Amino acid sequence: MADLLDFGSTPLLSLLPAAIAARLSAAASVVEYDDGETIHSRGDVKPGLSIIRSGAVRFANPGADGSYVTTSVLGEGHCFGEATLFARLPRAYDAIAVGETVIEQIAKPRFDRIFNEESDLARALVIAVTRRLYSVLDFLEDIRRLPLDIRTAKLIAGMEQSARQEGAVECSQSDLAFTLGVSRVSIGKALARLQDEGLITLGYGRIAVQDRKSLHDWVAARLPVEPLMRGE
Amino acid sequence: MADLLDFGSTPLLSLLPAAIAARLSAAASVVEYDDGETIHSRGDVKPGLSIIRSGAVRFANPGADGSYVTTSVLGEGHCFGEATLFARLPRAYDAIAVGETVIEQIAKPRFDRIFNEESDLARALVIAVTRRLYSVLDFLEDIRRLPLDIRTAKLIAGMEQSARQEGAVECSQSDLAFTLGVSRVSIGKALARLQDEGLITLGYGRIAVQDRKSLHDWVAARLPVEPLMRGE
DNA sequence: ACAAGAATGCTAAATTCTTAGCATTCTGAC
DNA sequence: GTCAGAATGCTAAGAATTTAGCATTCTTGT
Numbered sequence: 001m002a003d004l005l006d007f008g009s010t011p012l013l014s015l016l017p018a019a020i021a022a023r024l025s026a027a028a029s030v031v032e033y034d035d036g037e038t039i040h041s042r043g044d045v046k047p048g049l050s051i052i053r054s055g056a057v058r059f060a061n062p063g064a065d066g067s068y069v070t071t072s073v074l075g076e077g078h079c080f081g082e083a084t085l086f087a088r089l090p091r092a093y094d095a096i097a098v099g100e101t102v103i104e105q106i107a108k109p110r111f112d113r114i115f116n117e118e119s120d121l122a123r124a125l126v127i128a129v130t131r132r133l134y135s136v137l138d139f140l141e142d143i144r145r146l147p148l149d150i151r152t153a154k155l156i157a158g159m160e161q162s163a164r165q166e167g168a169v170e171c172s173q174s175d176l177a178f179t180l181g182v183s184r185v186s187i188g189k190a191l192a193r194l195q196d197e198g199l200i201t202l203g204y205g206r207i208a209v210q211d212r213k214s215l216h217d218w219v220a221a222r223l224p225v226e227p228l229m230r231g232e
Numbered sequence: 233m234a235d236l237l238d239f240g241s242t243p244l245l246s247l248l249p250a251a252i253a254a255r256l257s258a259a260a261s262v263v264e265y266d267d268g269e270t271i272h273s274r275g276d277v278k279p280g281l282s283i284i285r286s287g288a289v290r291f292a293n294p295g296a297d298g299s300y301v302t303t304s305v306l307g308e309g310h311c312f313g314e315a316t317l318f319a320r321l322p323r324a325y326d327a328i329a330v331g332e333t334v335i336e337q338i339a340k341p342r343f344d345r346i347f348n349e350e351s352d353l354a355r356a357l358v359i360a361v362t363r364r365l366y367s368v369l370d371f372l373e374d375i376r377r378l379p380l381d382i383r384t385a386k387l388i389a390g391m392e393q394s395a396r397q398e399g400a401v402e403c404s405q406s407d408l409a410f411t412l413g414v415s416r417v418s419i420g421k422a423l424a425r426l427q428d429e430g431l432i433t434l435g436y437g438r439i440a441v442q443d444r445k446s447l448h449d450w451v452a453a454r455l456p457v458e459p460l461m462r463g464e
Numbered sequence: 465a466c467a468a469g470a471a472t473g474c475t476a477a478a479t480t481c482t483t484a485g486c487a488t489t490c491t492g493a494c
Numbered sequence: 495g496t497c498a499g500a501a502t503g504c505t506a507a508g509a510a511t512t513t514a515g516c517a518t519t520c521t522t523g524t
Binding site for chain 3: 379380414415421435436
Binding site: 434 | 502503504505
């Protein structure tokens with residue numbers, strides 16, 4: 001399961017002037033993780049900013065019944081840990097490496113110095129965090145007003161665009177269920193309906209998208225309001 | 233319905249050095265709205281930052297069936313419109329005044345000048361937006377893993393703390409339903425259960441909290457993970 | 465080629481939530 | 495005080511979702 005759900009937001013690294021990115025890198029310690037390895041656990045209090053150099057990170061927490069609820073998955077170029085710096089909160093989620101993952105970790109004292117000296121860092125962060133906030137708000141709104149079929153179609157449409165190979169999404173139905181926070185049975189039904197509509201073809205560990213445009217149109221026609229962003 | 237759901241985050245104004253707040257005020261045009269008046273509509277493209285001087289603002293969008301889904305309500309000191317500045321998005325929500333409301337509106341060109349000159353503004357914004365992001369993520373997670381009773385109790389506990397009069401929350405069950413994105417019947421049932429537990433007493437347009445600590449303890453005992461923040 | 469593990473497909477009961485009413489109670493304005 | 499509007503309480507049918515299985519199919523490592 002890769003780049004499943006970065007909520008379509010812009011990675012910090014692509015917003016940061018090269019000079020500042022370099023300065024952050026110089027101040028960072030690099031850590032490599034294997035697939036599934038824990039990067040940090042909920043409640044940890046080691047404030048700092050982390051930047052994903054390669055790979056991806058899954059953020060999740062245990063649910064009431066012992067299940068594991070994934071909140072988001074961030075990919076290359078994204079940062080995390082802002083809350084430990086700016087809200088002085090401990091880690092709110094367990095962070096788990098998805099695939100071989102390389103993380104740059106910048107401890108708070110070093111980060112603070114750069115943050116104070118380079119005001120463009122604050123500007124880039126405002127932008128990155130603002131976009132993430134609005135992506136999450138959008139996702140929240142979808143949960144509350146869209147039936148599962150449409151949410152599923154929207155997710156697949158988004159994933160297909162950032163997928164390695166065009167026209168198909170490599171991920172299990174369980175992963176989709178995790179991401180949308182519903183059971184595998186429900187996802188199965190939703191996918192079956194989408195297949196009946198001729199939008200997708202179900203495979204083993206992969207979902208083929210018949211035609212990108214048809215899928216987007218199908219989703220767009222069922223949204224209560226016009227979408228604001230065009231997928232870039 | 234006031235301060236129902238600012239997601240418990242910190243208002244920008246309380247994070248901003250007085251000098252910068254004053255400079256923003258000087259650059260702003262002040263607009264007053266009556267209860268229910270529209271401040272802006274989804275899709276509007278007039279970029280700028282708005283600060284709530286007094287009153288509150290409800291953000292909502294039409295749902296698939298014509299219903300109106302409220303995403304959040306922000307109160308005094310909070311800002312909105314960051315996305316128009318930093319993500320260059322049009323307004324994502326209809327904004328509607330809740331009660332007599334005074335808004336300071338700062339157009340993008342003026343804001344940009346101050347933003348570039350006062351680097352502490354970016355710092356305050358990073359903090360405000362980061363906290364809001366994490367509040368929303370928390371709320372999102374609750375939706376996915378907590379049964380309605382507990383979410384309702386948690387909401388009431390939060391509202392009671394910021395309520396004008398201690399020990400009671402002034403709001404209709406319909407408002408609660410709006411906020412949690414569920415039907416009035418479901419809220420009614422959840423509230424009835426909480427009343428059976430002896431945690432609250434239902435009234436007309438108000439809910440009395442028997443004992444703040446009991447309510448908090450009841451909620452805390454049912455959360456799958458330890459809460460990170462202590463209500464401040 | 466085969467076996468083991470992973471993923472999917474399917475079912476059925478139980479639960480939760482919604483919709484759509486309607487009756488009753490409460491509040492505040494006149 | 496009275497009355498209209500607001501808010502709550504209640505009911506019942508139907509839709510959506512979950513849980514808990516189990517059978518089948520697919521893939522990969524040996």
